[in-house]
Amino acid sequence: MNLSEPRDRALHIHDLYDELNRxxxxxxxxxxxxxxxxxxxxxDPAKLVMAKEGAGPGPGGRAALEHExxxxxxxxLIPAHCCQVDLEGAFQRAMAxxxxxxxxxxxxxxxxx
Numbered sequence: 774m775n776l777s778e779p780r781d782r783a784l785h786i787h788d789l790y791d792e793l794n795r796x797x798x799x800x801x802x803x804x805x806x807x808x809x810x811x812x813x814x815x816x817d818p819a820k821l822v823m824a825k826e827g828a829g830p831g832p833g834g835r836a837a838l839e840h841e842x843x844x845x846x847x848x849x850l851i852p853a854h855c856c857q858v859d860l861e862g863a864f865q866r867a868m869a870x871x872x873x874x875x876x877x878x879x880x881x882x883x884x885x886x
Contacts, residue, residue: 774865776860784851815845821838
């Protein structure tokens with residue numbers, strides 16, 4: 774798994790946002806600002822899926838969902854970089870843990886501790 778290309782692209786956009794925010798607001802976003810943005814970004818695809826399922830109003834469509842999910846990916850890549858998280862390694866570890874837990878439950882082992 775290699776996230777270097779999307780991460781590099783996300784960092785380029787991050788740098789442009791920093792430049793824009795310094796120009797317009799005389800300050801760049803903080804880590805906290807990016808995390809708040811992430812929370813908003815996660816809500817956007819949820820609203821689109823809910824609208825598609827008839828559980829909420831709003832425009833949607835595949836292009837809108839793709840855009841919002843891409844925003845979410847950006848919103849994960851940037852805080853991971855800022856907090857020096859090895860996202861590739863963390864993802865591999867998390868997936869291994871989930872796989873082991875699921876396999877244990879399928880084998881009748883119940884909930885792993």
